[in-house]
Amino acid sequence: MKLFRKILFPFVPFYYAAVFLRNKFYDWSLYKSKSYEFPLLCVGNLSVGGTGKTPMIEYLISLLDSKYKLATLSRGYGRKSKGFLIASSGVRSQDIGDEPLQIYNKFKNITVSVDADRQNGLKRLFQNDPSLEVVLLDDAFQHRKVTAGFNILLTAYDQLYCDDFVLPTGNLREPKSGAKRAQVIVVSKCPEQMSGLEKTQIKKRLNPESNQAVFFSSIQYSDRLRSSTSSRDLKDLIGIHFTLVTGIANPTPLVEYLINLGLDFEHLNFKDHHEFSKSELDLIHSKSLVVTTEKDFSRLQSESKDQIYYLPIQLKIDEAAEFERLVETYVEEF
Numbered sequence: 001m002k003l004f005r006k007i008l009f010p011f012v013p014f015y016y017a018a019v020f021l022r023n024k025f026y027d028w029s030l031y032k033s034k035s036y037e038f039p040l041l042c043v044g045n046l047s048v049g050g051t052g053k054t055p056m057i058e059y060l061i062s063l064l065d066s067k068y069k070l071a072t073l074s075r076g077y078g079r080k081s082k083g084f085l086i087a088s089s090g091v092r093s094q095d096i097g098d099e100p101l102q103i104y105n106k107f108k109n110i111t112v113s114v115d116a117d118r119q120n121g122l123k124r125l126f127q128n129d130p131s132l133e134v135v136l137l138d139d140a141f142q143h144r145k146v147t148a149g150f151n152i153l154l155t156a157y158d159q160l161y162c163d164d165f166v167l168p169t170g171n172l173r174e175p176k177s178g179a180k181r182a183q184v185i186v187v188s189k190c191p192e193q194m195s196g197l198e199k200t201q202i203k204k205r206l207n208p209e210s211n212q213a214v215f216f217s218s219i220q221y222s223d224r225l226r227s228s229t230s231s232r233d234l235k236d237l238i239g240i241h242f243t244l245v246t247g248i249a250n251p252t253p254l255v256e257y258l259i260n261l262g263l264d265f266e267h268l269n270f271k272d273h274h275e276f277s278k279s280e281l282d283l284i285h286s287k288s289l290v291v292t293t294e295k296d297f298s299r300l301q302s303e304s305k306d307q308i309y310y311l312p313i314q315l316k317i318d319e320a321a322e323f324e325r326l327v328e329t330y331v332e333e334f
Contacts, residue, residue, distance in 0.1 A: 042148035044141025050249030074138035076114030151180035247274035
């Protein structure tokens with residue numbers, strides 16, 4: 001695959017020019033973008049693949065839901081349905097996508113919605129509930145038809161956008177200059193221990209604008225596994241062979257974490273947002289003990305049995321107080 005991408009390098013200037021001009025047309029108001037009279041926060045990235053958008057959305061929900069009436073709006077990647085849809089009891093990942101389903105199962109007091117057309121999605125959200133106060137846009141940084149008041153741009157520690165190329169050779173969906181639209185840049189999936197010198201060096205490589213704040217975040221794994229009906233300590237698995245099932249963009253951090261705990265497992269690795277076939281489900285259910293991610297569990301949930309557990313994760317942000325102050329100030333002063 002890497003060789004094939006290198007072969008496609010001559011096409012990079014054409015992709016770059018097309019996306020660059022599209023963004024400029026929005027910047028010059030030749031293409032119309034709609035602004036809104038309520039706080040609209042966008043979480044996104046420049047690259048394809050996982051940078052940790054869903055954990056960030058969940059972090060923002062936990063920060064704001066006690067004070068404001070919240071809704072989330074995403075495309076609902078991988079769903080079989082079309083148009084606008086609000087999550088409700090009995091909804092499946094096929095209806096709204098695995099990540100919105102994960103959020104819906106975790107936060108019952110907010111509105112979780114999906115629509116590829118973000119303008120239409122926002123209109124329908126407020127038709128459904130005019131009392132909404134804040135909307136979180138998931139993976140909408142490139143959706144220029146909507147102007148978010150506060151953009152949080154994520155870039156993975158091991159694949160910074162400043163070191164990447166646009167598609168098809170690289171992973172960037174738009175040129176690096178697009179980062180200028182963000183108010184906050186978060187370097188995600190960092191090691192828990194980072195020196196001040198390394199952070200300074202990364203900031204220099206990112207070269208943020210004077211009005212942009214840069215933060216660093218890491219993933220913290222829970223010490224307890226959860227299933228549909230029970231939970232158990234992760235360390236209880238020491239000495240027990242189990243099967244790890246992942247269908248995420250980058251399972252390496254999870255795999256390394258479990259190895260470092262001294263756990264013994266086989267790894268069934270599928271592509272991101274993978275739709276499990278019947279034969280694959282039969283294989284998974286034939287295993288005596290299965291550990292998976294929370295996102296994968298949302299797709300396996302309707303089929304899950306008691307031997308299938310997921311490992312919850314939580315986002316940890318360095319200088320969290322300052323990050324939260326910026327977010328809360330934007331919402332309060334809107």
